[in-house]
Amino acid sequence: MKNYVKKYYKFLIGLTPQRNLVYGFLLYNVIGALLLCLPFSRKGDISFIDTLFTSTSAISTTGLMTVGLTDQFTVFGQFVVMLLFQIGGIGYMTFTTYILLNTSHHTAKWRERILNAAFAIPETIQLRPFLKSVIIFTILFEIVGTILFYIGFADQEWGFWERLWNSIFHSVSAFCTAGFSLFNSGFVDFVDDGLINFTVSFLAIAGSLGFIIFSDFYLKFARKKHEVSYTSKLILSGFLILLSLGTVAIYFTEPSIMILEGKTRFYASFFQSMTAMTTVGFNTIDNGVMILPVTMITILLMYIGASPSGTSGGLKITTLVATVAYLRSKLKNCKDFLFFNTKIPDGRVDAAVSTFIFYLIVSFFGVLLLTFSEADTLDRIAFEVLSALGTVGLSMGITGGLTFFGKAVIICIMFIGRLGVLTFGLAISRAYVPDEQEAEDEEDIAV
């Protein structure tokens, strides 16, 4: 056995980073699916495609489920699922931040100011000590989240252990933007609960913005002298603008939210916009009854996603910005890619544009395949596909009824949604050699 493991690791070392990632993902996925097949993981019979679906959904931090997490899995099974999305979340955040740092003009600045200052990391960025920082960051947040959830769950008729387990599970699930829930109707019962709304949002936003952005802003406020990087500012302002626009649009459009009163109406609109953008995928309203325009807005927010340094899926705000800069330069017939008078390097724009198109092609063919296998409407199918591709996990209610073929397609899309961006990122990271002679006013953003 040990020999096989050694052989596997030797095999991994010989691969390109992209292939390494893919095989690593597949390995965890298969181990997860096998663990979930164990008799003490599940309460009854679950077909292999459903355990594979659950495992893929967990490791990709999507949160879509074809079977009930509490109805069909034991606490051990739930623990395996949590482990998978914890590994998926940390792994993804580490990789994205690593790529970000290694392909950024800010590397030196960031390394010096953030990493060394806050976490005492050596000069050269290496994956191992860096992974340690990310894990510390993650555990800190998840402990705070667990405490907040524990307080928030005071009204539930649970014993100590059940309340603790629910708090831990949902804290990890929210921070990793996994969106798995032990409640059958998600957070619908907590739609008017301020503390729960805050806790989920706080964790999901922290996790989706990620380690780099968070430390950048943390240092600004903790040590007044620190200057926040252009990328961090861009991501945070873009995130806040889109989050606000989404909230306002949903507040004034969705009938099932407009009937809610006072604060609850605001909570529900904010939560829907937040859940789509951070791609956490928890829900406080029934997404199956949304009107078509709100479905489309949610799809758009899921497609965009949040920050390239966190656990969120989707296209990312930086990719959107670079694509806008690209189109603008073509329409204005100028060679430089400008966004609010700041030049974006060509390599970044290239990565952004190809990711943008790649996502759209996967979306279209995903939807096309499902229209063949599923007897459902286009809006519900498109919502499911975009949710899987953005690793969001929201659904209009078709996941449980998917055909075998439909499940297989969604598994592939979750896989692509999680690894697609990384693959592009790594390809560009290899190709991209920063030009030190570039103009002073050229700012680099991560894609």
Added chain:
Amino acid sequence: MKNYVKKYYKFLIGLTPQRNLVYGFLLYNVIGALLLCLPFSRKGDISFIDTLFTSTSAISTTGLMTVGLTDQFTVFGQFVVMLLFQIGGIGYMTFTTYILLNTSHHTAKWRERILNAAFAIPETIQLRPFLKSVIIFTILFEIVGTILFYIGFADQEWGFWERLWNSIFHSVSAFCTAGFSLFNSGFVDFVDDGLINFTVSFLAIAGSLGFIIFSDFYLKFARKKHEVSYTSKLILSGFLILLSLGTVAIYFTEPSIMILEGKTRFYASFFQSMTAMTTVGFNTIDNGVMILPVTMITILLMYIGASPSGTSGGLKITTLVATVAYLRSKLKNCKDFLFFNTKIPDGRVDAAVSTFIFYLIVSFFGVLLLTFSEADTLDRIAFEVLSALGTVGLSMGITGGLTFFGKAVIICIMFIGRLGVLTFGLAISRAYVPDEQEAEDEEDIAV
């Protein structure tokens, strides 16, 4: 009056080609709408938005109608509509071919071999004599089409003039890929008529491939020595491959076609694939009852369109090829844009990629706006928007029931669908200076 016209032309000359195009389009559009408002153009009251819709639909050769062409307009009104799509078709084909020739590496070759040989055009390409060749090409085809339709309409209980008028109208409509029909149910009654199927397809394919491609192949067969250009080969083979794939997919999927027998089933599948790709927009089946997968396939074909040198709308095959080459180069991490071992120039790829994204953004926001104003399903709305953007004119039956806002949105989309590509084309044409030193094996394709 004459003074104003002079002033208008002076105004036009001072503009950039893009603005010139836009203002020209608007002028014809307003003149058309005003002519259609005249009492002897219409049989009853038609609101201004409907005449504007009809006029925009005609000048952009789309063919969508909010009111019945024979029910609501007199023969004079129908004649105005025909004049508008004739002008739109010729104007568009002239402009696209002009851009193609002026931005192509093949200019010299093409000018010499095609233009001079076939139409005795002087060395320098000028718009006026070139326009003449396109008009001759158009009239020749439309006469042949009229004769074929006249024979095909033998079974109809019409007098000579009515039969002639129907033959002329449908011949011009097919060749300009306008898709306006004097029959309320389009060509549904002719679904099993071989001659009518052939005539429509022949005219639409010739019109959508356009003057350059047609002469290129004509010369190959007429004068054996002529070598067909890479672009022409690429467009024709791409067109034939997609047309065949579409036909086969529809043949084996669409229930309303699968119930047809023998040749008719083939005719109907071929016609549906052909009408979407050439963007002519005539129909022999009821598009309102198609199953979802076939709707998606039709949307895809409408989105792609055919050749950049003809009257068809959509993205064009060349743009698709260049976008595929772009993605391939990014995934493979190589600098050159290759398609089957042929290098595509950077400028072309840039134009293609920006057009591709631009089209998608317009599609999404068009659909989003209509979900607010129309109480209809996503598939029917998406079909309508893509049909308008590709200037196709197929509909699942929602055009007549559109709200005022919905009509305004579709008018804008038809406008963008017709001028969007030209605007990009001209922008690139200004920016693009062919590099004579480029490698021998680098082939240029038109976008």
